[in-house]
Amino acid sequence: MLTIEELETACNASQSVQLPKHEIEGPELSLRAIFYPYGFPIEVRTNYDQVLEQMRKMWGKFERQHDTEPMRCDVQVVESDSMECPPEPTHRIMLPQIMCVADANNYSVTDLEHCRTNITISRSALRHPLYAQYFLLATAVYCVATRHATPVHAGCVALGDKGMLLCGDAGAGKSTLSYACARAGWSYVSDDASFLQNGGTGRMVTGNCHRVRFRPTAATLFPEIAGYEITPRAAGKPSIELPTASMTHVRTMQTTRVDFIVFLNRRSSDAPQLVPYRKDVARQFMRQTLWGSAESLARQYEAIERLLVGEVFELRYSELDWAVDRLRTLVREGR
DSSP: OHHHHHHHHHTTTTTOOOOOOOOOOOOOOOOOOEEEEEGOEEEEEEEEHHHHHHHHHHHTTTTOOOOOOOEEEEEEEEOOSOOOOOOOOOEEEETTTEEEEETEEEEEETTTTTTTEEEEEEEEHTTTHHHHHIIIIGGGTTTTTIIIEESEEEEEETTTTEEEEEOSSTTTSSHHHHHHHHTOOEEEEEEOOOEEEESOOOOOOEEEEEEEEEOOOGGOOOGGGGOOOOOOOOSSOOOOEEEGGGTOOOESEEEEEEEEEEEEESSOSSSSSSOOOOOHHHHHHTTTTOOSOHHHHHHHHHHHHHHHSSSSSEEEEHHHHHHHHHHHHHHOOOO
C-alpha cells in the first residue's frame, strides 16, 4: 500500500495515482483451455500451465457430445510455505454451493445454480498429482453430476448397440466383470462410475472408457496385467490403473444406450443363474448417492425412472466365463 505521504505527493504534483493491486486479489488467469469431461464442455482459466496439464490427463481424451453452455472453472495457484501434501478435504453443502476445503490454500467452491467452480490450490499440492486431481481439480465436474447427468454406481459395457449396467456394492466385481466382457469382444464404457444423461426420453449412459481399474488380486484372473505396479490412490483401496489405449484387445465406447440392468451377486450359495430383481431396491440403490437441489434431484429421479422401464436382473455367479456367456445370452435373447 502507498503511504499517505506518497499519495499527497502524487496529488500535489497532479500526477495520476497508480494504485497497487489489493493484497487479497488473486493472480491474473491468463491461461485458458476447453475440455469435455463426459462429453460436456467446460472452460478452464488459470495462472499456471501445470493445472491445464493435469486436467488434460483427466479429460483430454473425451470428445464433445453436447452443445450445453460451457461450465466455468477458475483455478488460481498460490504459493505455500508447506511442502507437504495437504490433508484430505472436508465437504460442505450449502445449496446452491458445495465447498471442498483442505486448508487455507487448498479449497474449491462450486455454484451449482450457475455452473461455476472456483478453485484455489497451492504449488505444493500440485506436486502430488493424484491428490490434486482427485480432491480439488475434479470438483469442476460437480455440475455434470447434478445438472447434466445422474451418476450411477455401476460399470457399463455394450454388445453391439445394446448397453448393460453392472450394479453392486463396493467389491461386488463390477470392474472385473466389465473387463472380462471387454476381453470377450464387448465394448468397454466404464468400470464402476457411469453417468446417465438427464432430459429427453432415452437411456444414454457415458463413462470414462479411457481407463480401467483393477484390484491387485485381479492379476490372478487376467495374466496380462500381472507385473504392473499398484497405483497409489488419493482415496480408496490401492489398485492397478491402466489406460485402455494401451490395450489393443479392448474396444471402447464413450456412450451407449442402456437396455439391461444387472445386479451382481458373487456371494450367493445358489446355483449360477440370472433371475429377475426388485425394481424398488434398484431405485433406492441408485438414489442413495445423489445430492443437490430439489430441482436437480427431480431431474435425476426422472432419469432413473426412465432407466427402470426395462427389466432388472440379478446375476448369481462365481465363474467369470459363465457370467460373460450368460450376459451375452441375455443381450441376444432378451432373457
